[in-house]
Amino acid sequence: MPTKKGTASGGTRRTPATGSRAANQRADAQRNRAKILAGTVTAISRNPDASVADIAAEAGVGRVTLYGHFQNRAELIEAALMDSLERGEDVLSEVPLDGEAAAAFQRLVASSWVLVDQSRALLAAAQKELPAARIRELHENAEARMRGLLLRGQREGAFRVDLPVSWLLTTTHVVMNGASEEVRIGRLDPEDAPRFIDAILLPAFTQKRDR
Amino acid sequence: MPTKKGTASGGTRRTPATGSRAANQRADAQRNRAKILAGTVTAISRNPDASVADIAAEAGVGRVTLYGHFQNRAELIEAALMDSLERGEDVLSEVPLDGEAAAAFQRLVASSWVLVDQSRALLAAAQKELPAARIRELHENAEARMRGLLLRGQREGAFRVDLPVSWLLTTTHVVMNGASEEVRIGRLDPEDAPRFIDAILLPAFTQKRDR
DNA sequence: CCTAACTAGAACAGCGATGTACGAGATACA
């Protein structure tokens, strides 16, 4: 079977089916894989529909080499997104969610904001390339964390209950994304972003106590 | 000069330079132009990067005919956006902006929401095709109207002044867009949208009176 | 230091989209 001869690091994909974990590849190759993943984020951030050639150039790697690591564009995007989300998970899982709901929400938003700002463009690219279900699946953890907190806040009377949690969640997302976009085009100082986001979301979500 | 022979309604572009207003074209052609403009909106709404062929099919018109009306894709998108914005202007200019700022804001948002929901995808497509400056220019009117209202609200003490108007404006945009997206994927009842939007924006923007 | 793993680059095939050219047919409107 000369077809499977596998140029470049085709050997990486030794394992037949999906879900091949980091195999026994050379240190060299692992470094390149990381470079490609990083390059994908920056290339996509600069231009949402960057070509594979663009990405390879950004990563400082040959286009063919890239194809050695990832079978096609979709797989590349998915890997980059998974990588970003895994890093994000590491950060977010450290955020203490106990105590007052509003304060915990503020902490979680502050940490999430940085991650959103970094991989917003990548997510947008993924939405074109991957089935929506897959995207959902990958975001499951992060989404569940925020949703759980919002629910608890509602139960405890900290957050308003006249709106469904799904809408609070959506609002949180779009405001963070909006801030990220404003930063990108230079209309918002990154320093101000977390404060501005909180300034909108907290009064909007908080249950009014007096009437 | 057989090059300029002008198949189809190339005659439409009789005027040499830019800004050719509706010329003396046949009633037939005018109808088709309208069909194409409408088709562009629906086609783009269904698929953000629909091809010219897709759009022509949606409009029920030959691809070549479309090129008779618009020289290239960019010109088509721009025309469709201009058309949508002009219609929008007709609606928004009727909204009474006097009286209490918060109430006026509510009225303006209610009217804007419908328009945003209709041409959100078109705007996204335009952002890829047209220079950002051109987009800005086209939105000038609508943007100025909302900005003026927010400013007045700040001066009158109705809206908070600890955030710049630009951020209030951005927030308004992203929340409306978010609602539109949620409607599109069927997670939000269009009926609820205006109420949900207000429920977020008003408490977020309103100056707290007591402390 | 030797071999297997990895990389680079050029070249190629395939696809889909854009924009143009042509020829013939349909339709408004005077």
Next chain:
DNA sequence: TGTATCTCGTACATCGCTGTTCTAGTTAGG
């Protein structure tokens, strides 16, 4: 009813991107 205007379909040239193949060179690591 006649003619300029408009439309349609097909066909074509071009371009950029994807994914593959081949060859030759470089590097990691036992």
